[in-house]
Amino acid sequence: MQPTPLPHPPADARPTALVTGAGAGIGRAFAHRLAADGYRVIAVARDPDRLRALTAHLGPGHHWLAADLTTEDGVRRTADLITGTPVHLLINNAGTAVAGPFTTTPPEQAQEMLRLNCLAVTVLSHAFLARARPGDALLNVSSTLGWAPKADLAVYSATKAFTTTLTEALWAAHHRSGVRVLALCPGMTATASQPHHDAPRRLVHTPEQVVAAAMRGLRDGDGPTVVPGAVNRLFALATRLLPRRRTLGLLSH
Ligand SMILES: NC(=O)c1ccc[n+]([C@@H]2O[C@H](COP(=O)([O-])OP(=O)(O)OC[C@H]3O[C@@H](n4cnc5c(N)ncnc54)[C@H](OP(=O)(O)O)[C@@H]3O)[C@@H](O)[C@H]2O)c1
DSSP, rough: OOOOSSSSSSOOOSOEEEEETTTSSSHHHHHHHHHHHOOOEEEEEOOOOHHHHHHHOOOOTTTEEETTSHHHHHHHHHHHHHHHTTTEEEEEOOOOOSOOOGGGHHHHHHHHHIIIIIIIIHHHHHHHHTTEEEEEEEEEEGGGGGTTTTTHHHHHHHHHHHHHHHHHHHHHHHGGOOOEEEOOOOOOOOOOOOTTTTTOOGGGGGGGHHHHHHHHHHHOOOOEEEEESHHHHHHHHHHHSSOOOHHHHHTOO
């Protein structure tokens, strides 16, 4: 059977996981891991060819939706899918990082990042949590940069501070109800868009390692944040203990 881009895929005995940004990188690794763990995956991103190939590879019963989550229409169609399906696990993973000096980077790029990294995450989290039941889980992919902004990634870092803070607040609101809420805060992860060629290899994780840490966190009821890797956890701790000026200096070189 061919996987289909149905707006409301038919019911299935398996729990359903919707992953945004599932066409590449960490999102793609989530899709593979969740399918292997027995989830029916709904993969969302812009490129339909990549999504079609991915869901065909995952096997029967998986679905995809081509949606640009920087647009109102793309977010609305994805939110409708979340409310109408139902979805048991939502992974808000899609995100972009535009690097460069703040003043010479076109403001349109900042707006795109804000729409994808903040607005879409907020609207989709709302659509999900409004109907979530005990046992369901929301995982928002943030970054260690949310605690330690980088000068040439000012807007990106700020969007991740937003995502972490939003998710922590949602965790506080929901964790007693049995609905799991988690902010996943990876450090450097080798993906096609962010290969991190210049970084020491021991500091760079694979998407599969990041996903494994997230799945452990979900299983063990960790939260509100999960930071993959001991060095990243040490870094995250340091950002809380050090004076703010020192933290800002950590990533300035
Ligand atoms: N890589 C790292 O070092 C790192 C570190 C910390 C946190 N993160 C976070 O982890 C998440 C995934 O990062 P990644 O490196 O795996 O990214 P990636 O390899 O660039 O993949 C991004 C995915 O998002 C989709 N996407 C991009 N723009 C979209 C849009 N407007 N609407 C819908 N889908 C869109 C892309 O597919 P299409 O192009 O087909 O839409 C792709 O499937 C992001 O939130 C990122 O901020 C990454």
